[in-house]
Amino acid sequence: MAMVGNLSNEQAITAYRNALRARALDMKIISAQRQGIIGFHVPSQGQEIIQIAISMLSDKEDLIFSYYRDLAMLLQRGVPLSMIYDQLLSNSKDFQKGRQMPDHFSFKEFNFSTVQSPVGAHLPLTVGAAYAMRYSKKKGIVIATFGDGATSTSDFHAALSMASVFNLGVLFICENNGWAISVPTSKQTKADIYKKGAGYGIPGKRVDGNDLIASLAGLQEAFDYVRSGKGAYLVEAVTYRMGPHSTSDDPKKYRVDEITDGSENDPIRRLENLMLRMGVLDSASIQSMRAQAKEEIDRTFEERMSIPPTEPETIFDDVYENPSWIQEEERRDMNAPD
Amino acid sequence: MAMVGNLSNEQAITAYRNALRARALDMKIISAQRQGIIGFHVPSQGQEIIQIAISMLSDKEDLIFSYYRDLAMLLQRGVPLSMIYDQLLSNSKDFQKGRQMPDHFSFKEFNFSTVQSPVGAHLPLTVGAAYAMRYSKKKGIVIATFGDGATSTSDFHAALSMASVFNLGVLFICENNGWAISVPTSKQTKADIYKKGAGYGIPGKRVDGNDLIASLAGLQEAFDYVRSGKGAYLVEAVTYRMGPHSTSDDPKKYRVDEITDGSENDPIRRLENLMLRMGVLDSASIQSMRAQAKEEIDRTFEERMSIPPTEPETIFDDVYENPSWIQEEERRDMNAPD
Amino acid sequence: MVQSLNGSIDMLMAEDEKVIVMGEDVGRDGGVFRVTDNLLNKYGDERVLDTPLNELAIIGMATGMAMYGLKPIAEIQFQDYIFPAFDQIVNNIAKIRYRTGGRFSVPLIIRTPYGGGVRGGLYHSQSGEAYFAHTAGLTVVTPSNPYDARGLLVAASRRNDPVIFLEPKRLYRAGKTEVPDGLFEVEIGKAARLREGDELSIITYGSMVPTVMSTVEKNGLNADVLDLRTILPMDVDAIITTARKTGRVIIVHEAPRTLGVGAEISALIAERAVDSLLAPIIRVTGYDIPYPYSHEEFYLPDEKRIMRAVDRVIKY
């Protein structure tokens, strides 16, 4: 039975469960960061629902270039919690060998590309990936997520230019959380973000990214457009950054006038209320799902904590496929006896 | 008496005279280039009229960031032919001391900024200049010209972003001549250029840049908008590149299907026909104006040809306000006896 | 160092209304490292500009301002993020005075925190000074303490040319050098001799200065220590003088070795003081790898690596 539209109860419950997992994970990371166990974190609180909607609509073959704030997207797409922790803890099971800051993921098995810190720099890569997929006659589209600040970057312009001129199947999704660190969207740009495709002939649409039903409905149109081979599409998902920009940020400096507890805007609360209203869940089941999520998050954390770090000298690997004499010499230097 | 709209006969005749001068100068440079006297040239043939219209509407205080293909604009704004030749010949009277390739002008007295080769790189500077003017309460607006290819650059995006966010008085004018070297505008972008402001909240307009009357009418609206303090504006002036991209280019490789003599699209011919039809000029006066233009162009060329080149060791000046020991040492190296 | 810089910018703004501060988060937030704290309140949003997220736009706009009468101090939030503006830096600001025959100048300061040691991984740790120091037309400075931070910033603001002002972020809150009130200058192009010695020379700058000094002190080294302070143009006289004096030279910096600033220092000595050399010139530097998140303590030159080089040149 569908909850709303095509959304079955099971799907809705799964979405909700992953939202809870993401939220619990986010809180866990923040506390681990405070204890000095995890180095840094960019919380995704307030943006879980749009991220989950993206994962719900994307196929396995679709290639996702997510950004640093997409925890919930990973969980909904099935990335095991253990793999996420391995990266956050930069332990020796981390596929990236501890090379990147927390939240800079790359899960090739799940068709997630690679996250970098320079804002927007993944965007031009998406068009190349889409070109490669089309050229090699592979199924699937490319999906890119990014923040409102990213729309100002040169990379955004470059990506939309190329996507349009070569008619490439890239679905650009801006998670407009209202802020680029301390800069509100109103100072980032004077135009509506979803209209920024107009200068390239790329259609756009704004969706309420805090609402699962609205997100799915809005995104569906965009996915259909891109899958049909018509070219790129730009979605602006309006969300809300409930917390600080990152664990290094203190929003009190710039967010003074605002109610910052976010309860009004909490997308998970919204989904919860809807499901309660529709009778899909009751408060007891919500309590138990929360407890389950927390239990899993805590347990897996303990489990992955015990994995040792990478060996220091691995820092010399992967600069090239085969290290040059320079890396070899420097490796010896590092290993030299005192 | 006005020829059309506000345009007086005198103004029209002056515009026409400067168009003839620009055309004659352009041909002179090309022949001097063939003889090895001038190193290089980017012809402006086919784009004279929109350039002249821009100069007609701009005030002395307005600051113009032109690009490398704006000869006619200079002449209409009153830059003496001698100064233009000095740059083209890179002789010792060239204000720039022979540092730049031909056509890379900077005429500070006439409020022309400085032309660089990297396409589009002047555009972000225009917003800074506009900011400085507003901050210092100076009169005038900033005008920027550039080609269709330039609209793809990151600099274009950066400039429009900043102009809009800080509400700066910059009039962006794209001289869309249909080509970026061998790449036709249809492959440069899938959107109409004048609509590229939409993503920044900047209004735009397309004008027929080959027609003086249409150019003036269209530009007037844009100038008014910017002068009134409303912010930036984007004009797309449709023109026609009658010749090769530059003296190094051979358009036969890529312009095969096209009538390239340009007579249909020659904006000067169009103005001439209009003036003949309106009785503002007759063919005798046209003949004599042509002869006059040619005479001036030839005579001034001879005159400036005799000016000696700069001294070689001046290449070490102006790297900094005060040279560092490095330039001083290298200057001595250059002057060392054999 | 943060306080010294903040106070310096404040005084420069008070002194000259043509000084404009701009960059990402420099206003309300006061900069992610608080270097521009409180300036927005004091000078208003016409003089302190929170900009959109585009470094090319920031630098390009600042360049236009500088050409037409203002004196912008632009912040790039991390030096790692300056590269989107690299074309503007190399092709515009470094060349505008030259290409206009001196008729335009670009009196612009680009401030940016650089270097590692803050667990920032690949993109919050780079030391990119060499990318700039190869470019004639630029001036590149980096202070190693709060006093020089103020003196160099003031000297930069008195110039009529663009200055890349690199702030070693690891030292932002380190050390307690006294900084006199008011504005004063530290001459650009002049190194500081931090210590006199005869047995060897250690040439360094920026973030590595405290590491070098503590190594020298702890091990009682009889070393001449130079803090370059200006990277372009380098103080060649100071470099050659110390090389001639001791004949044993070690260069320490955090940036990767290959074509790092140490290469130029070494080459200057090999050109001008080769006869005085009693030992190889050793570079102790960051490794030629992207800056790793894990194990950065191995990446950064430390006492152990410096002492290994010292032993080598002394026993040579």
Added chain:
Amino acid sequence: MVQSLNGSIDMLMAEDEKVIVMGEDVGRDGGVFRVTDNLLNKYGDERVLDTPLNELAIIGMATGMAMYGLKPIAEIQFQDYIFPAFDQIVNNIAKIRYRTGGRFSVPLIIRTPYGGGVRGGLYHSQSGEAYFAHTAGLTVVTPSNPYDARGLLVAASRRNDPVIFLEPKRLYRAGKTEVPDGLFEVEIGKAARLREGDELSIITYGSMVPTVMSTVEKNGLNADVLDLRTILPMDVDAIITTARKTGRVIIVHEAPRTLGVGAEISALIAERAVDSLLAPIIRVTGYDIPYPYSHEEFYLPDEKRIMRAVDRVIKY
């Protein structure tokens, strides 16, 4: 060299349909220097892409292609115009293998003409190899003749990592080296010893090779001459071997001296062969000024300047 490169790309495309050519004017026009002439006709517009005017977009898109199975050869029309893509080059392509723990690679060739001598002024003459050679993760090569052009390009295309392929535009139509038919490799990382000699060593590469060779021949110098061919990673063994052998080293390149590639060569020698040095290591290079339009003949190292250095090291 143009023909050799054109033929090489043609054969690489014929051999592997994953090879894609892209850039401004590379299709219909065949490239402004004709290096990609006729490829569009032969391979169609899915494999030869005329792109919009944005170097960031070209390199960024090519990077995405390379990560997902294609082998792009991207052209930047002049090396002077590569800087808008500098962030992609330094922060993405050089670091993607590293940051993903080796799970992604970027097998991408960026071809671009560089250097002066064509009256191109500030923006059609730069030699920017040092900007790239400071960046671990990149490989930087430059041929000095048509044979090496083919051999290095083929070797680059066999790599699974990004290569900056610098083409000395002044030599595009110079020289008449025989180039064998078919594809062959010149090993990346290996210098060519162009001439054996005992009295001094001249180390050079790219556009300066013919100037050095004619100077050596005209003046009957007893010189060991190295053509580096690969700039990153440099052939340190060849450099140290020749320095040890002659004890007198001159380095010749067209890029400015300060932090040019010569600095690294000199530093490697000062680190590893200081005892063999019989004279200062002299760098004969372009000057530390923007590349001037007028008088470029004074800017470029020439026989006179090379011979002055030769006299100095020999008489020393």
